[in-house]
Amino acid sequence: MQQIVADAPEDVVVEGPERVxxxxxxSLFAGYDLETEEGYPEELERxxxxxxxxxxxxxxxxxxxxxxxxxxxxxxxxxxLPGEVDLALVELGGNDLLRGIAPEQTRxxxxxxxxxxQARGLxxxxxxxxxxxxxxxxxxxxxxxxxPALAEEYGATLVPFFMRELADNPSLLLEDHxxxxxxxxxxxxxxxxxxxxxxxxxxx
Numbered sequence: 502m503q504q505i506v507a508d509a510p511e512d513v514v515v516e517g518p519e520r521v522x523x524x525x526x527x528s529l530f531a532g533y534d535l536e537t538e539e540g541y542p543e544e545l546e547r548x549x550x551x552x553x554x555x556x557x558x559x560x561x562x563x564x565x566x567x568x569x570x571x572x573x574x575x576x577x578x579x580x581x582l583p584g585e586v587d588l589a590l591v592e593l594g595g596n597d598l599l600r601g602i603a604p605e606q607t608r609x610x611x612x613x614x615x616x617x618x619q620a621r622g623l624x625x626x627x628x629x630x631x632x633x634x635x636x637x638x639x640x641x642x643x644x645x646x647x648x649p650a651l652a653e654e655y656g657a658t659l660v661p662f663f664m665r666e667l668a669d670n671p672s673l674l675l676e677d678h679x680x681x682x683x684x685x686x687x688x689x690x691x692x693x694x695x696x697x698x699x700x701x702x703x704x705x
Contacts, residue, residue: 503504505578506511509565513551514553515550517704518555518704519556519557519586520587520588520594521556521558521585522542522545522546522559522560522586522588522701523559523561523586524541524559524561525561525590525591525593526566526571526593527565527567527592527595527596528564529595529680530542530592531560531562531564532560533564533680534677534680535683535686539686540560540564541689541690542562544687545558545690548654548691549653549694549698551699552694552698566596567590567597567602567610568593568597568606568610569602569610570612571610572610572614572617576577579621579665586621586623586700587701588624588625589624589625590625590628591614591625591639591661592628595664598633599679602642604647607644608642612651614629615627624700625655625700626659626660626696626697626700627651627660627673629648629660629661630648630662630664631664633644636667640644642694648661649661658696658699658700660693665687667681667688668689670685
């Protein structure tokens, strides 16, 4: 798990207790084919600190992870967190889509992930994914319904479509047409940071 501590701009005062965020996901968090400091967790930390929030974002993204693989390694990640964590971001499901995994299995895995995270007392931001239309209308409807349903069931904060900025502007994608460029990451974080800040529990 990478931990990158970013500096805030000189004219911004970073204050208050450290707010630690766990970013648990796949290559979209791991920063596939980007420099280490260009990944989503690292950019999120920079943006939060630029707002004066004493943030540290733990990058627990693993490229290629399905929801099943994420569930398998979750206990290890949670057991090895460096002290108290304030918030967990859960971003998985894209590789399930690529492998044609049944939506019911994706939902069950994500449900268990949310249960395990919340059992540690952590609030969750669930990063929603959407299926492409080429899988058929029924599959698309089943998959797309997973994230809002789970967010409601578990009281998680929902980002309805984690990759919306990339879908709206394909120039923000790498040549594989799947992963964001560094500019794509910046656009995603800019669009989602307010939701993430709103999900942070009040300071003690």
